[in-house]
Amino acid sequence: MTITAISDTHGLHRRIRNIPMADILIHCGDVSNFGKEHQVLDFLNWFAKQPHTYKIFIAGNHDFFFEQDNEKYIQKNIPDNIIYLNDSGCEIESIKIYGSPITPEFYDWAFNRKRGKDIKKHWDKIPSDTDILITHGPPFGILDANKNQQKTGCEDLLNTVQKIKPKYHLFGHIHEAYGIQQTKETSFLNVSILNERYQITNLPHYFVF
16 A cells, blocks of 8 residues: 655645655645635645545644534535544554544644643544554654754653554654654654745655555
């Protein structure tokens, strides 16, 4: 199974060129810049037209539209050929995929939770047999350093990942930490397309599961 992963397009999705063809296309959140309805609907229209067989996405901290109390409206407007994950999972040809938009509290962005028990209860929902974990933010100490070299990731997410050992953990959020880091059990990929100046500089990640 081939997989292409991107994140943090912030409304610039139509400017991305040469997205690798794969069986699955995954977007790890921040599909919009300010979470406005028209921005989200434009992304969904674009995403649905991508040629990949399976298309999966989660929301990010900029995507306020998905956090509003309009679940029925959201589901109505998501095209049938797109899978939207929100503390939920899916299985594609025996590959178990789980996605969550949650990130540690930072001002008053969408899907923010306080560090500690408030955020840990979301990570406790991740099934132990997850093959590919999709979160918007990184785990602590792994591809999470901002431009000031501060580690911004979530400690409880790291603990959960080390416990369940998914084969892949995909995320974005910290644009300047784009890259790959591997342990014996898990390949970690920060797949942010934009840099810290919100310019398209990074290539989509492509890998074979």
